[in-house]
Amino acid sequence: MSFSRRHALMLAPLGLAGAAGFAFWKMLDRMSVGKFDPHALNNPLVGKPVPDFALSPIGPGKGFTAADLRAAAAQKPVLVNFWASYCIPCAGEADILGSLAGEGLPIWGVAWKDKAGPAQQFLDRYGNPYARLGNDVSGNVIIDWGVYGVPESFLVDRNGIIRWHLAGPLTDDSVSQDLRPALKAIA
Amino acid sequence: MIPELGNFALALACCLALAQAVVGIWGAQRRDIRLMAATPGLAVGQFLALATAAGALVWAAVHDDFSVANIAENSAIAKPLMYKISGCWGNHEGSILLWGLILSICGAAVSLAGRNLPSGLRARVLGVLGGTSCGFLLFALTTSNPFLRIWPPPADGQGMNPLLQDPGLAFHPPILYTGYVGFAVPFAFAVAALIEGRIDAAWGRWVRPWALTSWAFLTCGIALGSWWAYYELGWGGYWFWDPVENASLMPWLTGTALVHSAIVVEKRESLKIWTVLLAIGTFSLSLSGTFLVRSGILNSVHSFANDPARGIFILALLALVIGGSLLLFALRAPRLSSGGIFAPISREGALVLNNILLCSICAVVVVGTMYPPFADLLLGQKISVGAPFFNATVLPLAIPLFAAMAVGPLLPWKRAKLMPIVEHAWWAALAAVIVTGACTIGMKILPALAFGFATWIILGSFAEVVERVLLFRTPVASSFRRARGLPIAVLGAAIAHAGMGVTLAGLAGAALDSQKIVSAKVGQTFSSGGYEWTLMKLEDADGPNYTSRMATIYVKKDGVPVVLMHPSRRNFTAQHQTTSDVAISTNLLRDLYAVLGEEHDGQAVLRLHVNVLAPWIWLGAFTMAIGGAISLSDRRLRVGAPSRARPDAVTA
Numbered sequence: 062m063s064f065s066r067r068h069a070l071m072l073a074p075l076g077l078a079g080a081a082g083f084a085f086w087k088m089l090d091r092m093s094v095g096k097f098d099p100h101a102l103n104n105p106l107v108g109k110p111v112p113d114f115a116l117s118p119i120g121p122g123k124g125f126t127a128a129d130l131r132a133a134a135a136q137k138p139v140l141v142n143f144w145a146s147y148c149i150p151c152a153g154e155a156d157i158l159g160s161l162a163g164e165g166l167p168i169w170g171v172a173w174k175d176k177a178g179p180a181q182q183f184l185d186r187y188g189n190p191y192a193r194l195g196n197d198v199s200g201n202v203i204i205d206w207g208v209y210g211v212p213e214s215f216l217v218d219r220n221g222i223i224r225w226h227l228a229g230p231l232t233d234d235s236v237s238q239d240l241r242p243a244l245k246a247i248a
Numbered sequence: 249m250i251p252e253l254g255n256f257a258l259a260l261a262c263c264l265a266l267a268q269a270v271v272g273i274w275g276a277q278r279r280d281i282r283l284m285a286a287t288p289g290l291a292v293g294q295f296l297a298l299a300t301a302a303g304a305l306v307w308a309a310v311h312d313d314f315s316v317a318n319i320a321e322n323s324a325i326a327k328p329l330m331y332k333i334s335g336c337w338g339n340h341e342g343s344i345l346l347w348g349l350i351l352s353i354c355g356a357a358v359s360l361a362g363r364n365l366p367s368g369l370r371a372r373v374l375g376v377l378g379g380t381s382c383g384f385l386l387f388a389l390t391t392s393n394p395f396l397r398i399w400p401p402p403a404d405g406q407g408m409n410p411l412l413q414d415p416g417l418a419f420h421p422p423i424l425y426t427g428y429v430g431f432a433v434p435f436a437f438a439v440a441a442l443i444e445g446r447i448d449a450a451w452g453r454w455v456r457p458w459a460l461t462s463w464a465f466l467t468c469g470i471a472l473g474s475w476w477a478y479y480e481l482g483w484g485g486y487w488f489w490d491p492v493e494n495a496s497l498m499p500w501l502t503g504t505a506l507v508h509s510a511i512v513v514e515k516r517e518s519l520k521i522w523t524v525l526l527a528i529g530t531f532s533l534s535l536s537g538t539f540l541v542r543s544g545i546l547n548s549v550h551s552f553a554n555d556p557a558r559g560i561f562i563l564a565l566l567a568l569v570i571g572g573s574l575l576l577f578a579l580r581a582p583r584l585s586s587g588g589i590f591a592p593i594s595r596e597g598a599l600v601l602n603n604i605l606l607c608s609i610c611a612v613v614v615v616g617t618m619y620p621p622f623a624d625l626l627l628g629q630k631i632s633v634g635a636p637f638f639n640a641t642v643l644p645l646a647i648p649l650f651a652a653m654a655v656g657p658l659l660p661w662k663r664a665k666l667m668p669i670v671e672h673a674w675w676a677a678l679a680a681v682i683v684t685g686a687c688t689i690g691m692k693i694l695p696a697l698a699f700g701f702a703t704w705i706i707l708g709s710f711a712e713v714v715e716r717v718l719l720f721r722t723p724v725a726s727s728f729r730r731a732r733g734l735p736i737a738v739l740g741a742a743i744a745h746a747g748m749g750v751t752l753a754g755l756a757g758a759a760l761d762s763q764k765i766v767s768a769k770v771g772q773t774f775s776s777g778g779y780e781w782t783l784m785k786l787e788d789a790d791g792p793n794y795t796s797r798m799a800t801i802y803v804k805k806d807g808v809p810v811v812l813m814h815p816s817r818r819n820f821t822a823q824h825q826t827t828s829d830v831a832i833s834t835n836l837l838r839d840l841y842a843v844l845g846e847e848h849d850g851q852a853v854l855r856l857h858v859n860v861l862a863p864w865i866w867l868g869a870f871t872m873a874i875g876g877a878i879s880l881s882d883r884r885l886r887v888g889a890p891s892r893a894r895p896d897a898v899t900a
Contacts, residue, residue, distance in 0.1 A: 068582050078574050082571065
């Protein structure tokens with residue numbers, strides 16, 4: 062081994078550690094401004110078109126299909142909200158959904174393997190923010206959308222592309238810091 | 249008053265550590281005998297100061313001094329005394345103090361046990377330890393001071409995480425940390441050797457006992473942690489490839505490699521640069537593991553309070569310690585003489601193979617653990633790497649390691665032939681093949697292979713001992729005489745290797761496990777894993793700081809009573825947290841494992857497991873540590889001890 066190669070080899074651990082250290086510093090840096098969250102759940106569909114699906118009717122909802130959603134979104138971006146009557150955090154975000162609907166944001170609901178009776182009771186108790194509502198009886202739609210669990214929300218733009226996603230209930234913070242900027246960006 | 253004394257002692261220790269670093273390294277550089285002679289005193293002083301600080305924290309915890317923020321956040325009046333004490337190191341601030349205390353114990357131990365070291369080397373080693381210690385104590389003082397006061401003090405504390413209220417976990421951190429921090433000593437030896445620019449066989453002999461001690465503690469620490477996960481989390485598993493677990497596995501893998509490569513330095517004056525790098529790398533991995541867990545970069549089920557500001561401080565500290573030592577390595581290592589060429593089939597060849605395989609496994613674990621945050625940073629992708637990846641990648645590397653483990657110690661140094669080894673170990677190989685064959689009946693191929701390898705390792709490990717004492721070939725009395733003359737290190741190595749085999753058998757036993765989840769009414773009987781489980785009763789059983797529901801399960805096998813089990817669910821009122829208290833009944837060949845779940849309408853969810861050979865996993869790990877300890881007691885490893893004449897130990 063030549064003299065210089067030997068030196069280069071001995072430098073390799075330092076280079077490796079330096080690169081790792083720099084990356085860790087970037088992670089910490091982004092973490093402190095909220096841009097890097099190792100605990101966040103992201104959805105692979107963000108930036109991709111809405112997958113094909115068809116939902117059955119439930120309670121007041123008549124069900125809808127991917128084509129309905131794309132047609133409606135072409136007029137105005139739609140917030141698709143996955144929920145269930147047995148889901149407690151869904152009740153927690155009901156007020157926020159209601160006020161968003163009051164502002165004129167179309168919200169389309171997908172109930173996860175729900176039953177008509179309890180779903181109706183839920184909507185009677187917490188209000189019905191949904192412009193359209195359908196039931197994922199088979200549970201396949203949930204899988205195609207890559208939903209981790211209810212509640213989850215997706216924002217679909219005019220081209221039928223999913224632009225934004227949140228796993229978990231909407232909060233005042235997530236609406237003001239994430240959803241509204243996302244809405245502004247696609248407006 | 250006492251907490252202020254602790255705070256003062258902590259600050260004093262930090263100053264003494266700085267003095268230790270400056271006096272040690274500068275004194276050795278100037279060859280000033282008085283300065284070099286002063287370092288051991290400073291190291292002992294630092295230890296005494298930190299012992300005082302730790303004592304003050306324990307005092308505050310025992311006396312329920314809730315004006316100390318750390319105690320108010322983690323303790324409570326109703327907490328049992330043992331957990332008041334162990335709770336001192338169960339939180340971030342206290343664990344950093346414990347970290348510093350153990351580091352100072354290492355320094356004091358080098359001061360006292362290292363009297364026979366050359367004074368220059370000892371001063372430099374203590375200097376490096378002092379510098380590292382100073383950094384950590386500064387971290388404790390500035391961002392994680394356990395003695396901060398709050399005013400007004402609350403009437404009662406918030407109590408600790410109920411999952412941590414457990415005897416196993418009370419002793420887990422000190423043992424694990426001793427393992428982590430202990431590798432600071434080989435690290436300091438490596439840095440001192442780089443400063444001196446000289447590494448010889450004696451260096452290898454001095455480093456090995458420290459590496460071995462830390463390794464034994466780390467082995468015990470990891471085993472205790474996994475045992476805790478097994479009986480406290482109640483999921484029936486013991487290793488989840490969680491980032492925190494991986495963080496402890498990585499230094500263990502490189503530490504194991506270090507323990508072996510130091511032998512080559514000692515015996516053959518070879519692999520010197522590599523061993524120095526391993527010593528630096530092992531301690532670096534120990535430090536990085538802590539950093540990654542504390543900073544919140546890794547997503548783990550074991551969570552400490554995360555604080556990016558703390559993360560930046562630790563990262564700067566790491567840059568200094570790891571970056572500095574690796575820079576020194578890059579500058580100095582090329583000048584160290586490299587060892588001679590050696591034959592692939594020889595003891596040193598086997599040890600190189602061991603190092604390559606262990607470090608490859610470590611690299612795989614590093615990649616699997618670090619890929620998610622790096623993919624997030626560089627590609628913006630969220631992915632998780634779980635058990636399937638690790639099982640699929642670690643296994644192919646582990647198989648040759650297991651195969652070579654039993655053969656390695658049989659090979660002579662310098663040059664060897666395979667044929668004599670076959671003559672020595674054929675019976676172990678035959679037994680392994682028979683076991684594998686027998687296991688393929690009614691078992692999948694992988695667990696059958698694992699059982700075969702376990703047999704091979706356990707029997708093969710003792711092949712050298714059998715060979716050396718000429719068992720069955722000379723009269724028993726003669727064999728016994730030979731056994732007494734056997735180097736203790738040989739026996740220790742055989743026991744440690746056999747321990748690995750025992751652990752492997754325990755892991756393979758999982759293939760025979762059975763589990764059943766039932767919803768049971770009182771009086772109902774279920775059969776699972778060849779046992780009949782009857783739920784006898786459900787009752788309240790309250791403890792000092794929790795309320796609890798306890799089930800009584802009567803277990804029978806073929807109508808013969810086996811055991812009464814009492815799994816329970818504890819609700820810790822102060823923290824609004826429920827933990828399940830698993831009932832385990834073991835006969836060392838299998839664990840009966842029962843968990844009580846939620847109750848609805850008089851029906852309780854029960855999880856009933858029969859875990860075959862599960863206790864062997866931890867027995868094997870403790871056997872490994874014991875093997876290490878036995879090896880330590882060998883005179884040849886003791887610093888400066890003259891070798892004793894061994895007329896009986898004639899090598900074959």
